Amino acid sequence: MTLAAATELATATNEHLAHISNTLIYSSMAVYTLAFFAYIAEWLFGSRSKVARTAAALTAKPDGAAKAQGPAVAVKSAGGTAVLERPQVVVRSAAGSRDVPDGPGAHGGDVQGDLYGRIAVSLTALAFLVELSGVVARAASVERAPWGNMYEFNITFSTVAVGVYLTLLALKKNVRWIGLFLTTTVLLDLGLAVTVLYTASDQLVPALHSYWLYIHVSTAILCGAVFYVGAVGTLLYLFKDSYENKLVGGGKPGRFATSVLERLPASASLDKFAYRINAAVFPLWTFTIIAGSIWAESAWGRYWGWDPKETWAFITWVAYACYLHARSTAGWKGRKAAYIALIAFACWLFNYYGVNIFVSGKHSYAGV
Amino acid sequence: MSKTTTGTSAEDTPPAGPPGEPAPATTPSGEAAPTAETPADDDLGAAGSQLSTAPTETSVPGSFGGNRAPGLAGRLAWTGREMFGWVRWFWRQLTSMRVALLLLFLLSLGAIPGSLIPQTGTDAMKVDAFRQAHTTLAPLYDKLGLFHVYSSPWFSAIYILLFVSLIGCIVPRTWQFTGQLRSRPPGAPKRLTRLPAYAVWRTDAAPEEVREAALQALKQRRFRAHTAGDAVAAEKGYLREAGNLLFHIALIVMLIAFGWGQLYKTEGDKLIVEGDGFSNTLTQYDDFKSGNLFDDDDLVPFSFDLKKFTATYERNGPNKGTPRTFEAALDYSEGADGEVRHRTVKVNEPLEIGDAKVYLVSHGYAPTVTVRDGKGNVVLRQAVPLLPLDANETSQGAIKVFDGYRDAQGKKEQLGFSAFFVPTFAGAGKGTMFSQFPALDFPVLALGGYHGDLGVDAGTPQNVYQLDTKNPNLKPFKDAKGNILKSRLLPGETMTLPNGAGSITFEKDIQEWAGFQIVQQPATGWALTGALAAIAGLAGSLFIQRRRVWVRAVRGADGVTVVEVAGLGRSESAKLPEEVGALAALVHDKAPTHTDADADRPDADTPVPAEGAETQ
Ligand code: HEM
Numbered sequence: 014m015t016l017a018a019a020t021e022l023a024t025a026t027n028e029h030l031a032h033i034s035n036t037l038i039y040s041s042m043a044v045y046t047l048a049f050f051a052y053i054a055e056w057l058f059g060s061r062s063k064v065a066r067t068a069a070a071l072t073a074k075p076d077g078a079a080k081a082q083g084p085a086v087a088v089k090s091a092g093g094t095a096v097l098e099r100p101q102v103v104v105r106s107a108a109g110s111r112d113v114p115d116g117p118g119a120h121g122g123d124v125q126g127d128l129y130g131r132i133a134v135s136l137t138a139l140a141f142l143v144e145l146s147g148v149v150a151r152a153a154s155v156e157r158a159p160w161g162n163m164y165e166f167n168i169t170f171s172t173v174a175v176g177v178y179l180t181l182l183a184l185k186k187n188v189r190w191i192g193l194f195l196t197t198t199v200l201l202d203l204g205l206a207v208t209v210l211y212t213a214s215d216q217l218v219p220a221l222h223s224y225w226l227y228i229h230v231s232t233a234i235l236c237g238a239v240f241y242v243g244a245v246g247t248l249l250y251l252f253k254d255s256y257e258n259k260l261v262g263g264g265k266p267g268r269f270a271t272s273v274l275e276r277l278p279a280s281a282s283l284d285k286f287a288y289r290i291n292a293a294v295f296p297l298w299t300f301t302i303i304a305g306s307i308w309a310e311s312a313w314g315r316y317w318g319w320d321p322k323e324t325w326a327f328i329t330w331v332a333y334a335c336y337l338h339a340r341s342t343a344g345w346k347g348r349k350a351a352y353i354a355l356i357a358f359a360c361w362l363f364n365y366y367g368v369n370i371f372v373s374g375k376h377s378y379a380g381v
Numbered sequence: 382m383s384k385t386t387t388g389t390s391a392e393d394t395p396p397a398g399p400p401g402e403p404a405p406a407t408t409p410s411g412e413a414a415p416t417a418e419t420p421a422d423d424d425l426g427a428a429g430s431q432l433s434t435a436p437t438e439t440s441v442p443g444s445f446g447g448n449r450a451p452g453l454a455g456r457l458a459w460t461g462r463e464m465f466g467w468v469r470w471f472w473r474q475l476t477s478m479r480v481a482l483l484l485l486f487l488l489s490l491g492a493i494p495g496s497l498i499p500q501t502g503t504d505a506m507k508v509d510a511f512r513q514a515h516t517t518l519a520p521l522y523d524k525l526g527l528f529h530v531y532s533s534p535w536f537s538a539i540y541i542l543l544f545v546s547l548i549g550c551i552v553p554r555t556w557q558f559t560g561q562l563r564s565r566p567p568g569a570p571k572r573l574t575r576l577p578a579y580a581v582w583r584t585d586a587a588p589e590e591v592r593e594a595a596l597q598a599l600k601q602r603r604f605r606a607h608t609a610g611d612a613v614a615a616e617k618g619y620l621r622e623a624g625n626l627l628f629h630i631a632l633i634v635m636l637i638a639f640g641w642g643q644l645y646k647t648e649g650d651k652l653i654v655e656g657d658g659f660s661n662t663l664t665q666y667d668d669f670k671s672g673n674l675f676d677d678d679d680l681v682p683f684s685f686d687l688k689k690f691t692a693t694y695e696r697n698g699p700n701k702g703t704p705r706t707f708e709a710a711l712d713y714s715e716g717a718d719g720e721v722r723h724r725t726v727k728v729n730e731p732l733e734i735g736d737a738k739v740y741l742v743s744h745g746y747a748p749t750v751t752v753r754d755g756k757g758n759v760v761l762r763q764a765v766p767l768l769p770l771d772a773n774e775t776s777q778g779a780i781k782v783f784d785g786y787r788d789a790q791g792k793k794e795q796l797g798f799s800a801f802f803v804p805t806f807a808g809a810g811k812g813t814m815f816s817q818f819p820a821l822d823f824p825v826l827a828l829g830g831y832h833g834d835l836g837v838d839a840g841t842p843q844n845v846y847q848l849d850t851k852n853p854n855l856k857p858f859k860d861a862k863g864n865i866l867k868s869r870l871l872p873g874e875t876m877t878l879p880n881g882a883g884s885i886t887f888e889k890d891i892q893e894w895a896g897f898q899i900v901q902q903p904a905t906g907w908a909l910t911g912a913l914a915a916i917a918g919l920a921g922s923l924f925i926q927r928r929r930v931w932v933r934a935v936r937g938a939d940g941v942t943v944v945e946v947a948g949l950g951r952s953e954s955a956k957l958p959e960e961v962g963a964l965a966a967l968v969h970d971k972a973p974t975h976t977d978a979d980a981d982r983p984d985a986d987t988p989v990p991a992e993g994a995e996t997q
Pocket residue numbers: 292295331334337338340341433434435436475476477478481485543544546547548550551625629632919922923
């Protein structure tokens with residue numbers, strides 16, 4: 014076989030794989046759409062139940078601390094394990110926070126709603142697997158990591174975001190309520206990817222060849238996905254917090270707001286969730302920037318050149334540092350800190366889309 | 382921050398509890414049932430203090446001077462106190478969390494214009510274009526330093542203030558932290574029921590035994606623990622604070638390293654045609670920039686020859702023409718006359734020699750031309766580097782013959798040729814002169830000839846890649862019809878100059894050139910170390926919880942020991958109750974619940990807190 018023939022054969026294989034990848038991505042979109050409807054069903058059925066725990070907790074007189082389930086103390090006795098009278102751990106909440114129980118989740122305690130919720134999660138998991146195979150096929154077709162252009166970023170990004178959600182679920186975290194928001198954005202993200210951003214599969218320009226690319230871009234995508242989940246938490250925190258404020262002030266929130274927000278976790282839980290998520294990835298984001306500057310050094314001969322992409326990564330970093338500082342500054346906790354977190358995520362989004370589209374710099378090669 | 386005239390200075394404020402939390406209203410004491418309010422500082426006293434070294438916000442007194450004694454001395458003393466007070470106040474403000482937050486915010490805000498407005502540091506050409514397009518805006522931008530935001534006075538002011546604030550914050554915190562490391566965890570607060578996580582039970586074991594068991598359990602879980610009075614006090618998670626300090630210190634290290642690197646940095650460009658060489662001295666550079674403190678002797682001595690440059694391009698598909706490989710094969714030697722070694726430099730793989738790095742940054746073609754005078758003597762034979770205009774390597778440049786040429790009459794003259802080169806010609810009559818592909822598939826060189834005075838002797842610096850055709854002393858050659866002489870040559874072809882003025886030949890041997898950037902930047906090792914330390918510190922600071930646990934054991938009125946376990950963290954955490962539960966379980970193993978006749982009384986779940994029991 015001549016070299017040319019071999020190349021041609023390889024090209025054909027690659028085109029075949031690229032085709033498979035596209036089909037898989039489209040299939041995953043179909044499954045995500047089904048999951049989306051299942052989540053909608055969960056919310057709809059959930060609205061039948063009239064849970065009003067928040068209202069009950071906030072309007073009733075505080076008459077004692079919530080008793081949390083303390084770990085049972087198991088004492089081995091001769092016959093086997095017997096649970097003795099255990100010392101129970103009494104938990105009290107911190108300053109200023111209201112003792113509000115978490116909502117039951119989108120299904121609102123409704124059995125049918127819960128069933129749809131479970132179906133939705135299963136469909137999300139299935140769609141995730143299909144999308145993941147699509148990404149892998151894409152990687153195989155281009156014979157490199159699938160992070161060479163905006164189309165590839167987008168499909169990888171949504172896969173990772175869903176992966177983060179499923180991981181949190183697998184860790185038994187109370188995050189099923191994110192499902193609807195997540196599938197909506199994933200569908201938008203994929204829609205954008207296959208229409209506007211689609212780039213036929215291809216290899217990289219030499220400037221993108223480096224193992225730092227793998228490190229830098231993969232962590233950047235992971236950070237973005239996690240920041241996104243944190244931002245959803247923050248946004249819902251703001252809604253839930255206003256809702257609780259209204260109740261405390263004696264106001265009567267609208268029926269829709271009541272129905273939706275009653276089912277979400279308490280504002281304090283949402284806030285804590287968002288903080289944990291953001292704080293957990295901040296070191297990784299720091300590392301991403303450093304890895305990027307190491308790569309820039311080997312590619313362009315300088316660690317830091319205030320290229321627009323670098324500048325916005327820095328701005329995002331400082332904005333998240335602001336958020337973390339705000340949380341430990343008197344008078345800035347809660348809503349104000351949450352606004353900063355949203356601004357920080359907006360910076361990340363702008364860096365991801367805005368800089369590639371509106372600003373030209375060294376990072377704007379590879380299609381878009 | 383509002384100004385109050387109460388006259389309380391910072392020293393008078395009581396030690397804060399978990400910092401940053403608004404001081405809660407004191408709950409009426411003696412109330413058994415815990416309320417939803419926070420543990421009041423008064424109740425916790427020292428137990429809740431210094432769980433972190435974050436600065437506490439203080440209010441501002443209206444006057445620092447106090448009473449003014451009569452007479453000049455009194456006035457001076459008062460002014461001194463007043464001034465000192467203000468300086469100290471200003472310093473406190475600068476090192477407060479609030480101002481740090483503000484400065485961080487300003488820093489990110491200040492970085493934005495630099496990403497949207499062209500910067501001289503990244504792309505000077507774009508700045509010029511912008512200046513021409515916006516004649517009213519540009520002078521204003523110039524005044525504000527918006528074309529070089531990151532070295533502008535106002536941007537520097539923000540980050541310098543931020544770092545002063547940072548240092549002012551770190552020094553006292555480090556001090557405080559070492560103090561905390563040497564002291565022992567504070568004793569138990571009077572009422573453990575008020576803590577965020579609390580457990581209680583009654584046992585037959587003696588209080589001493591319970592405390593001993595608790596001490597063991599806590600030490601086993603790597604708490605720093607000691608017995609103080611009727612309770613065991615323990616603390617864990619100091620690494621959080623250490624990590625936080627490490628992170629902030631690492632930021633300073635990074636800044637100093639970058640600053641140092643900037644002052645001693647050098648950066649130069651050199652274009653080399655295949656077969657040519659370079660040695661690292663100032664005069665050899667095409668273009669050279671250095672930091673303020675750089676000294677010529679600091680250049681690392683080395684030299685290299687460009688043996689061969691290789692580029693390959695995608696031949697098919699939508700990305701046809703995108704580069705696949707760029708490689709420069711070099712022979713280099715370190716020092717004045719070191720051993721010659723071979724090395725291939727690629728886009729992402731610079732050649733490193735000491736502090737210096739040689740990057741491959743650009744490339745292009747250098748067609749070889751031979752210029753002959755009317756008698757056939759070769760006056761120039763050279764590979765002339767041309768600058769690429771587009772991704773397909775359509776290139777442009779100039780060929781200049783400064784001396785050695787005499788015209789048909791034997792008069793000394795200079796020659797100039799404008800050169801336009803395409804590696805892949807579209808074909809005659811295709812309507813475009815632009816290159817169709819970056820590789821040498823169908824090379825064509827278009828030349829225009831001029832003669833006269835190139836204007837070099839006037840002393841004005843000349844662009845070697847441009848022919849100044851507006852120069853009145855430089856006249857174009859005319860062909861037989863009186864048109865400006867222009868010719869499109871294939872490799873091996875010759876353009877004859879009119880009236881026996883000689884000829885120029887486009888040789889078959891087309892060379893490539895490579896552009897190198899040679900950078901020398903000290904202290905990058907420090908910057909990298911700082912960066913890694915920052916990440917490690919950050920992880921410690923964000924993932925580790927600092928918390929205190931107390932275990933109190935006292936004999937109650939009925940002779941049964943009451944055990945209380947309680948925990949307090951910096952911030953509310955789900956892990957704290959779990960940990961308190963686990964510790965309680967460990968102690969409970971050694972001191973199981975008291976069983977007696979009324980063990981099954983209905984309120985067995987809520988034993989009387991030790992408070993209500995007899996104290997020893
Ligand atoms: C480049 C500037 C800075 C950056 C990027 C930065 C970043 C951070 C980060 C990421 C944290 C962790 C937050 C947490 O524990 O939740 C933190 C904590 C902290 N920072 Fe900074 N910081 C900067 C400047 C400063 C300055 C100037 C001060 C002094 C006023 C300061 C004081 C603190 C303190 C006291 C904490 C600990 C707060 C706590 O214990 O909760 N930082 N900083």
